[in-house]
Amino acid sequence: MKLYYSPKACSLADHIALQEAGAKFELERVNPATKRTASGRDFNDINPKGCVPVIEMDDGSLLTENVAILDWIAAQFPKLGVPGEMGRTRLIEALTFISTELHHSFRHLLDAKSEEEEAQAKAGIRIRFRWISGTFKGHYLFDDHPSVADFYLFVMLLWAERFDVNVPTRLTTFKELMRSRAAVSVALAVEAA
Ligand SMILES: N[C@@H](CCC(=O)N[C@@H](CS)C(=O)NCC(=O)O)C(=O)O
The missing domain is CATH 1.20.1050.10 (Glutathione S-transferase Yfyf (Class Pi); Chain A, domain 2)
Known part of the structure; x- marks a missing residue:
């Protein structure tokens, strides 16, 4: 699982949740000004809405919208629900x-x-x-x-x-x-x- 985030943006909530859960995850930073990810991809190709947070699941599917992502994390790790x-x-x-x-x-x-x-x-x-x-x-x-x-x-x-x-x-x-x-x-x- 990978979390696309920008420093101190709303995606920090998801980052904290994954740390609290002890989840296995990767992080990829997104520059909000250039919309480039740390690996050089155009973030708009990943999320055409242009916003973090995005979770990329292990099967490659993507989940956007903070409420949905945090709800999903709580479902995976019930101690956070x-x-x-x-x-x-x-x-x-x-x-x-x-x-x-x-x-x-x-x-x-x-x-x-x-x-x-x-x-x-x-x-x-x-x-x-x-x-x-x-x-x-x-x-x-x-x-x-x-x-x-x-x-x-x-x-x-x-x-x-x-x-x-x-x-x-x-x-x-x-x-x-x-x-x-x-x-x-x-x-x-x-x-x-
Ligand atoms: N509807 C989205 C909004 C997320 C959002 O506002 N993300 C901000 C960071 S806190 C962002 O990536 N903004 C970049 C932009 O709008 O260009 C959600 O709730 O997840």
Whole structure:
């Protein structure tokens, strides 16, 4: 299995998940500006949508879209999912919120053309972080064990730090807890190299 990623992009969630799972996988870096992969391929030939993450399965088939990839990883490695009859549904509910509400709202910030638009975008992001901070059921979103949704939320918090968006203390504590995990350190170090 191979994960196509760009450093500190949303694909970091999948990278952390695979490290946490102890999965056997390869990585290939994608330059988001040139759309070239580390081995020199045109990334658009791999994913015509032009976005990471992409997982290339051992049979050569490709899986795109972060929600689908994280759901697939949780299905392969149930310790990264959410237990119970409604567990998978609750996981998809959280992943969808993080993808469509949080991740997407950073686009508004990146596209902001004035200080006013930037302030509006940050306010929108803060509302969404505040909402999700009220849903924690333990040290992590669902209990005291992290799920793939926690890894995606962690990446959003790294973006918040980078773009100077204030978040509730609950989420800062969570971010530092995530940073203290061995798998997270490994993934961050690999992406920084
Ligand atoms: N719908 C995609 C969007 C993924 C996405 O936004 N990827 C960004 C990195 S975080 C990307 O590769 N952007 C490059 C581009 O849009 O040109 C998903 O949820 O997986």
